[in-house]
Amino acid sequence: MTVTLYGIANCDKVKSARRFLDENGIAYVFHDYRKNGVDAALLERFLGAFDWQSLVNTRGTTWRKLDPATRERVTDGASAIAVLVDNPSAIKRPILEADKRWLIGFDETSWRTLT
Secondary structure (H helix, E strand, O other): OOEEEEEOOOOHHHHHHHHHHHHOOOOOEEEEHHHHOOOHHHHHHHHHHOOHHHHEOOOOHHHHHOOHHHHHHOOOHHHHHHHHHHOHHHEOOOEEEEOOEEEEOOOHHHHHHHO
8 A cells, every 4th residue: 555644744633643654554655745845736636635625724823824815815726726835834734645545634533444
């Protein structure tokens, strides 16, 4: 099984996901948004698996710090990509891709289906 975990290394949910994968012996590649970057092509892949509302972390600090006009412009997938490319910390985390299966957010119950 090929597994890629997307997120930011210091995010608590990403840390929990990495610990879960390690404890369950699931090998994975970690794609850190800050080190490896985020481009429109990657965000398009995410939008193939999730709707844009699920992808944008509207509860996080990065989103709340954006000016209201920027937040209001996000009304569909294309406008979400435009904002998220410049603000990858506003992407909900973690995102897991496992052999064409996608999970967003860390929920141990749903992640148990990987083992």
